[in-house]
Amino acid sequence: MIDPNQQLYAQRRIVQYYTQLQQLQPAEQTILNLFRDRWARMKMLDIGVGGGRTTAHFAPLAQEYVGIDYAAAMIAACQQRFATASLPLSFAVCDARDMSQFADATFDFILFSFNGLDYVNHRDRLQSLQEIRRVGKPGGYFCFSSHNLQSLEPAFQWHTQLRWNPISTYVNLVMWGLLRLVNQPLTVPKIQAATHAIIKDESHNFRLQTYYIRPQTQIAQLAAHFDHIRIYSWSTGLELTSESDLHHNTESWLYYVCRFKSGGSH
Ligand SMILES: C[S@@+](CC[C@H](N)C(=O)[O-])C[C@H]1O[C@@H](n2cnc3c(N)ncnc32)[C@H](O)[C@@H]1O
The missing domain is CATH 3.40.50.150 (Vaccinia Virus protein VP39)
Structure with a gap:
């Protein structure tokens, strides 16, 4: 298949x-x-x-x-x-x-x-x-x-999306929101406890299942x-x-x- x-x-x-x-x-x-x-x-x-x-x-x-x-x-x-x-x-x-x-x-x-x-x-x-x-x-x-996998901890937190440039902050927050939405119920504590995880990241518009590992x-x-x-x-x-x-x-x-x-x- x-x-x-x-x-x-x-x-x-x-x-x-x-x-x-x-x-x-x-x-x-x-x-x-x-x-x-x-x-x-x-x-x-x-x-x-x-x-x-x-x-x-x-x-x-x-x-x-x-x-x-x-x-x-x-x-x-x-x-x-x-x-x-x-x-x-x-x-x-x-x-x-x-x-x-x-x-x-x-x-x-x-x-x-x-x-x-x-x-x-x-x-x-x-x-x-x-x-x-x-x-x-x-x-x-x-x-x-x-x-x-260690890159997902900051990627899942809204405050790491903030920039001096408001347009960059806006774009980052939209992408952060999408990332959280398509990967429910994954949370920061769950990432911290995991050794690997399969998530949908922004590559190819959140359509791929991608393996992340420590x-x-x-x-x-x-x-x-x-x-x-x-x-x-x-x-x-x-x-x-x-x-x-x-x-x-x-x-x-x-x-x-x-x-x-x-x-x-x-
Ligand atoms: C992110 S792309 C990278 C393509 C290319 N290596 C490059 O660096 O431009 C990943 C490639 O791996 C292929 N691929 C993924 N899993 C595979 C597998 N189990 N066996 C063979 N090819 C695979 C995909 O079809 C895709 O072409």
Whole structure:
């Protein structure tokens, strides 16, 4: 059965939106630089490739590049966008929850950028992580971003919407009201008590169900299959190195880089 998020991502206007995106986010640029000496030896899988924003940056560097998405319309858009590229790249319709079209230990580097992992429910998220581990080579790397539950506490409080500029305050309060309305009965105390939550945020007009998680919970969730976990601010590209940095971070999403554990979990 096709889920509502998957249906939304197949809509023409949403596909058009992702197809015109071009720039890497600062954290993605940091990660691209981090592996600069290794790309030429890496077989890369780009999950949730959307309209191919990241393809333009990573495919020319990688030894081989495969982009997948569960929305067939996104893959058709990528095939059109890169039809004339003379690079070792390919695209396929594939869901992260079931990547049986790929053998175990196929990829050296797997990317799931711009929070693509957040559009399935909790059980399916864990299933996706297991599949990612399966198709990743031991010692290879997984990089993804995910929404930060800590950003919801200020987002749910009206007084954090106030600005010196009255028009900004008005717009913020309208968006705050919509956020509270579409996410009833979620409250600030409930967010404070939660380790993760699925909410409708303002992206694509409150129509997507989006998974938010605390950074420390995300680290624990990764620990079964991955080690050497590093976390980066999406907006500055800087690594968050201390417990206190992580605990107090209220950015909307964060980037994670981790290594596939050797042995065991296939
Ligand atoms: C926020 S968009 C990001 C698109 C692109 N990576 C970018 O950064 O511009 C998320 C993408 O992930 C895809 N996606 C979400 N869940 C997926 C899943 N379980 N398997 C494959 N693709 C998925 C969606 O169809 C969508 O194209």
